[in-house]
Amino acid sequence: MDSPMLAAMSDLAVEMRAIRHDIHRHPELGFNELRTAALVAGRLRAWGITVHERIGKTGLVGVLNAGTSERAIGLRADMDALPIHEATGAPHASIHQGISHSCGHDGHTAMLLCAARYLAQTRRFNGRVHLIFQPAEEGQAGAQAMIDDGLFERFPCAEIYALHNWPSLPAGTVATRPGPIMAAADRFEVTVRGTGGHAAQPHLTSDTILCAAQIVTGANTLVARRIDPNAAAVLSVTCIHGGTAHNILPSEVRVTGTVRTFDPVVQDKIEAALRELVEGTAKAAGCTAAIEYVRYYPATINDAECVKHVLETSRALFGRALVSDTPAATSEDFAFMLRKVPGAYVWLGQGSDNHAASLHHPRYDFNDEVLATGAALLAALAERRLT
Ligand SMILES: [Zn+2]
Ligand SMILES: [Zn+2]
Known part of the structure; x- marks a missing residue:
């Protein structure tokens, strides 16, 4: 000193x-x-x-x-x-x-x-x-x-x-x-809804578990495939909640996660891509999905x-x-x-x-x-x- x-x-x-x-x-x-x-x-x-x-x-x-x-x-x-x-x-x-x-x-x-x-x-x-x-x-x-x-x-x-x-x-x-x-911090919560029912009769249901799984997999490709490799971003899925028993297909599953970015353009792009993915995946699976996307801290x-x-x-x-x-x-x-x-x-x-x-x-x-x-x-x- x-x-x-x-x-x-x-x-x-x-x-x-x-x-x-x-x-x-x-x-x-x-x-x-x-x-x-x-x-x-x-x-x-x-x-x-x-x-x-x-x-x-x-x-x-x-x-x-x-x-x-x-x-x-x-x-x-x-x-x-x-x-x-x-x-x-x-x-x-x-x-x-x-x-x-x-x-x-x-x-x-x-x-x-x-x-x-x-x-x-x-x-x-x-x-x-x-x-x-x-x-x-x-x-x-x-x-x-x-x-x-x-x-x-x-x-x-x-x-x-x-x-x-x-x-x-x-x-x-x-x-x-x-x-x-420091990054901007966003959080998202996706609620997938469908027709639940007996696990032995999947053809009579729209499987929300499978749909949620496809959303999780798809979400994890967004940063790699939709964002410029020179930009930095993180998307992590952190919670999946759904189901009550081995023989019931649930009518609702929730998927939660966070997105971290440094550039508002990248942030906009990820939010838009995630919304598209959720909507499209749910439609293809015969389910509906709502997404709540909250930007709580900016970069x-x-x-x-x-x-x-x-x-x-x-x-x-x-x-x-x-x-x-x-x-x-x-x-x-x-x-x-x-x-x-x-x-x-x-x-x-x-x-x-x-x-x-x-x-x-x-x-x-x-x-x-x-x-x-x-x-x-x-x-x-x-x-x-x-x-
Ligand atoms: Zn702290
Ligand atoms: Zn601190």
């Missing part, structure tokens, strides 16, 4: 770790982050930062001013936990049965709090920093809930940045990429100029930064914020030695060793943009 910024963050490390462990011990699911939000608000106020609560239900925004400029930079952390029973055995393990911070949002919140504290103490910038603590990232679109509550009208941001810990990268490595970095698209700023800042602070070759097929609701404001989503390596577990794994725990790195990067991203 050679820069003054990193030295300052190292001084805050003990407190940051205590905050992280406190949040980790008391995880809360999406839109229930009452204790976490109160902890964050209390800390921000104690450091002289104005706090606006209940934005997107349990979200909050801290506003920090210095100098005369109206220009504002947004820094965002997510606060919610997952419905996973923790198996880390850590002294700070969750005290709530079946809920844990298995995605490391406790670390994100602690890092942004630490960056806030540093920026409040030093105020070596001219403008405004909007510290955005959002709820419900895990599948409930807390970012969109904050936007719907007027986040960017009330707290306009010229640019916005967010970090996510990344277990597969070496500890402290900062990585990002211009353009798509996370980084602004090239903001990515450049992240890479330059990381190189200035740590002497290195990584440009990732490929995006991840997982998804992220920061995507909603990036549709409104240019910015960048950044991965922060967790290291693979003592933090081998992947995100959403019962043994996953955020690596405290990278708290100072992440906090320094967040603070510097704002500071260097508001000179």
Whole structure:
């Protein structure tokens, strides 16, 4: 740690770790982050930062001013936990049965709090920093809930940045990429209906099981045969439900799955092809089929100029930064914020030695060793943009 910024963050490390462990011990699911939000608000106020609560239900925004400029930079952390029973055995393990911070949002919140504290103490910038603590990232679109509550009208941001810990990268490595970095996430549910009946008299029925099986097989050819091999997409069928006994052909079968894409054109194409496949296959089988197709998170698209700023800042602070070759097929609701404001989503390596577990794994725990790195990067991203 050679820069003054990193030295300052190292001084805050003990407190940051205590905050992280406190949040980790008391995880809360999406839109229930009452204790976490109160902890964050209390800390921000104690450091002289104005706090606006209940934005997107349990979200909050801290506003920090210095100098005369109206220009504002947004820094965002997510606060919610997952419905996973923790198996880390850590002294700070969750005290709530079946809920844990298995995605490391406790670390994100602690890092942004630490960056806030540093920026409040030093105020070596001219403008405004909007510290955005959002709820419900895990599948409930807390970012969109904050936007719907007027986040960017009330707290306009010229640019916005967010970090996510990344277990597969070496500890402290900062990585990002211009353009798509996380996938759009869609889910589909197909309901196949037909005439059920006796399994020994299939000619008197329309076999929904066989029809569903053909839909599953057909769906798995769509990416390979209908999408340009140079584009990236994933389609996975994840549930099939139907039938009650060995001698009954059921009248209804449900097939569920997910689609991940990085380009809206590819997304449109897969949805249209799947609808066609479902309708055509059902017709050929003498069944009917309804499809519910929901696009719940868009692709996370980084602004090239903001990515450049992240890479330059990381190189200035740590002497290195990584440009990732490929995006991840997982998804992220920061995507909603990036549709409104240019910015960048950044991965922060967790290291693979003592933090081998992947995100959403019962043994996953955020690596405290990278708290100072992440906090320094967040603070510097704002500071260097508001000179
Ligand atoms: Zn997650
Ligand atoms: Zn996450």
